[in-house]
Amino acid sequence: MKFLPLLIANLFRKKLRTSLTIGSFAVALFLFGLLVIVRGAFSQGVDIAGADRLVVINKTSLIQPLPLSYRDRLLRMDGIKQVTYQNWFGGVYQDEKNFFPQFAVDVANQRAMYPEFIIPEDQWKAFAEDREGAIAGQNTAERFGWKVGDRIPLRGTIYTGSWEFNLRGIYKGSRAQDDTTQFWFHYDYLDERRAFGKGDVGWYVVRVAEPDLSVKVAKAIDAEFANSPFETKTDTEKEFAASFVKQMGNIEFLILTVGGVVFFTLLLVTGNTMAIAVRERIGELAVLKALGFSNRFVLLLVMMESLIVAFVGGGLGLLLAKLFSLRGDPTGGILPYFYLPPIWIVAGFGTALLVGTAGGILPAFSAMRLRVVDAIRRV
Amino acid sequence: MVRVDGNGGAASLIHVRGLDKKYTRGGEEIHVLQGLNLDVDSGDFVAFMGPSGSGKTTLLNLLGGLDVPSAGTITVAGDEITHMSASKLTDWRARHVGFIFQMYNLIPVLTAFQNVELPLLLTKLSKSDRKKHVETALQLVGLGDRMKHYPRQLSGGQEQRVAIARAIVSDPTFLLCDEPTGDLDRKAADEIMELIGRLVQEYGKTVLMVTHDPAVAKQAQVTLHLEKGSLVDAPEGAGKP
Numbered sequence: 330m331k332f333l334p335l336l337i338a339n340l341f342r343k344k345l346r347t348s349l350t351i352g353s354f355a356v357a358l359f360l361f362g363l364l365v366i367v368r369g370a371f372s373q374g375v376d377i378a379g380a381d382r383l384v385v386i387n388k389t390s391l392i393q394p395l396p397l398s399y400r401d402r403l404l405r406m407d408g409i410k411q412v413t414y415q416n417w418f419g420g421v422y423q424d425e426k427n428f429f430p431q432f433a434v435d436v437a438n439q440r441a442m443y444p445e446f447i448i449p450e451d452q453w454k455a456f457a458e459d460r461e462g463a464i465a466g467q468n469t470a471e472r473f474g475w476k477v478g479d480r481i482p483l484r485g486t487i488y489t490g491s492w493e494f495n496l497r498g499i500y501k502g503s504r505a506q507d508d509t510t511q512f513w514f515h516y517d518y519l520d521e522r523r524a525f526g527k528g529d530v531g532w533y534v535v536r537v538a539e540p541d542l543s544v545k546v547a548k549a550i551d552a553e554f555a556n557s558p559f560e561t562k563t564d565t566e567k568e569f570a571a572s573f574v575k576q577m578g579n580i581e582f583l584i585l586t587v588g589g590v591v592f593f594t595l596l597l598v599t600g601n602t603m604a605i606a607v608r609e610r611i612g613e614l615a616v617l618k619a620l621g622f623s624n625r626f627v628l629l630l631v632m633m634e635s636l637i638v639a640f641v642g643g644g645l646g647l648l649l650a651k652l653f654s655l656r657g658d659p660t661g662g663i664l665p666y667f668y669l670p671p672i673w674i675v676a677g678f679g680t681a682l683l684v685g686t687a688g689g690i691l692p693a694f695s696a697m698r699l700r701v702v703d704a705i706r707r708v
Numbered sequence: 709m710v711r712v713d714g715n716g717g718a719a720s721l722i723h724v725r726g727l728d729k730k731y732t733r734g735g736e737e738i739h740v741l742q743g744l745n746l747d748v749d750s751g752d753f754v755a756f757m758g759p760s761g762s763g764k765t766t767l768l769n770l771l772g773g774l775d776v777p778s779a780g781t782i783t784v785a786g787d788e789i790t791h792m793s794a795s796k797l798t799d800w801r802a803r804h805v806g807f808i809f810q811m812y813n814l815i816p817v818l819t820a821f822q823n824v825e826l827p828l829l830l831t832k833l834s835k836s837d838r839k840k841h842v843e844t845a846l847q848l849v850g851l852g853d854r855m856k857h858y859p860r861q862l863s864g865g866q867e868q869r870v871a872i873a874r875a876i877v878s879d880p881t882f883l884l885c886d887e888p889t890g891d892l893d894r895k896a897a898d899e900i901m902e903l904i905g906r907l908v909q910e911y912g913k914t915v916l917m918v919t920h921d922p923a924v925a926k927q928a929q930v931t932l933h934l935e936k937g938s939l940v941d942a943p944e945g946a947g948k949p
């Protein structure tokens with residue numbers, strides 16, 4: 330690496346220009362990181378959905394209920410290992426903007442159905458024994474500074490009135506992407522106190538014995554309840570999450586478009602900068618060649634310069650994006666999975682280097698093809 | 709001995725025969741060098757003179773392997789360079805030629821030391837060996853105390869001396885100087901010429917130099933004139949004794 334001083338000296342030649350180009354990479358990659366986080370926030374549910382879980386909802390719409398009696402009928406069906414049910418609560422904690430999802434859950438089966446959520450045994454026991462008990466996800470508990478033992482008041486919007494719960498436990502996710510914003514309480518407590526809809530559940534979650542057969546089992550479930558007052562629509566958890574994401578609009582497309590434009594602009598910026606960098610040192614590059622430095626060396630010198638800028642700027646932007654994501658969801662509950670996965674950091678870094686290469690390649694080739702005699706005449 | 713009549717022995721260091729160089733510009737052909745012959749021995753100091761556009765730079769570029777002739781051969785120390793591939797020619801330049809141009813052509817972002825070190829980066833020398841060579845070369849040109857200076861912190865004459873140090877640091881077979889004093893005042897020019905003279909006399913270097921300045925040319929052992937595409941001992945019209 331005896332050529333390093335030459336490379337570094339070139340980078341420090343125009344400090345402002347180098348900083349600005351590095352800055353362009355940093356901004357672009359930071360934006361890239363944010364887009365990935367937002368995309369993930371909307372579709373993470375899809376990525377981490379259990380492969381062997383089905384969601385059974387009312388065929389008319391998600392907000393129409395299903396009768397509790399379906400539970401036993403589902404359990405009797407072939408290929409179904411486990412059944413649980415949930416009900417959306419939609420309460421408000423202090424203020425509308427403090428949104429987090431609340432579910433009335435089937436205490437007996439909730440934990441077995443979602444092994445990815447980790448709760449200390451004693452906390453779970455305390456929860457199960459307290460009719461007004463509740464469990465909150467770590468994210469939500471931290472957000473409001475809740476501790477086990479706190480009394481949590483919620484104002485019902487669907488089930489009006491004021492509801493109070495005893496926080497008996499806090500669950501963690503076993504993966505960084507797991508949603509720890511949920512709030513669970515006893516279905517029985519809801520059903521006993523609510524003024525309407527007694528004996529209804531929001532939806533069922535079913536575990537199939539054989540993930541490969543989920544589609545078949547889903548069809549069988551919908552057939553089982555066809556032509557009844559409560560027809561069902563059953564999907565794998567993945568499809569369910571995906572259809573949920575689709576309702577948010579075509580975010581994937583938006584992100585691809587914005588990301589594409591950003592990287593294309595970055596490519597032009599880099600290409601232009603490197604072209605200027607080469608043009609203003611034609612004489613020097615010619616002298617290097619006269620001294621016996623090969624064409625390939627000159628090519629690599631220019632390429633390396635472009636790559637270092639991409640490396641430093643891209644790294645900086647991704648680092649900032651990662652730090653930003655570690656501060657957690659800035660929207661306060663709308664994007665619970667606020668997470669920048671390592672694979673995307675690698676992808677972003679790779680793209681930055683690719684842009685660095687592509688932006689540097691034409692100037693580098695022109696430097697390589699430069700004829701000493703012509704260049705020296707120009708000085 | 710320097711000869712231009714094509715009768716030099718094959719043993720001469722630089723051996724040029726029938727050198728032709730044509731350029732085409734806008735469909736028009738310019739025949740710059742026409743059947744030029746030259747023999748230079750090791751340790752010779754030759755000055756080339758001639759009017760602007762007569763082909764002095766062209767000749768030097770050909771001798772330095774920076775350009776290829778339209779016809780003819782150049783042989784240096786037994787190697788015929790006129791048929792080398794571009795990449796072989798690049799290696800050959802690194803080993804055999806030291807260039808000193810009119811514009812000092814130092815890399816502005818490198819120190820005097822780093823500029824002089826450049827040619828050595830192409831060798832297998834260790835870092836400490838490179839340092840020794842660079843220091844010796846810079847001391848030889850009288851700039852042992854300016855190693856950490858950047859070109860912009862040096863005078864024109866000092867810059868040119870750094871360029872000379874860079875040209876000699878790898879101990880090349882010969883030096884090519886294209887108007888080395890063209891941009892300098894009288895005093896700095898004299899210092900540079902004294903230095904080049906010393907390289908020839910004390911260190912036995914072979915130097916081929918282009919100049920416009922008769923006072924500078926006088927320092928050389930032989931002055932050759934480019935005329936109508938070839939070299940002559942004395943310019944036409946100059947009264948021969």
Ligand SMILES: Nc1ncnc2c1ncn2[C@@H]1O[C@H](COP(=O)(O)OP(=O)(O)OP(=O)(O)O)[C@@H](O)[C@H]1O
Pocket residue numbers: 703731732733738740758759760761762763764765766767
């Ligand atoms: N790449 C080129 N294309 C076309 N013509 C060229 C090229 N290089 C040189 N020439 C022409 O060749 C002739 C000789 O040029 P050269 O630079 O060798 O002259 P010179 O003797 O060094 O002149 P000067 O004293 O002005 O430096 C000139 O007419 C020049 O215009």
Ligand SMILES: [Mg+2]
Pocket residue numbers: 764765766886
């Ligand atoms: Mg010239």
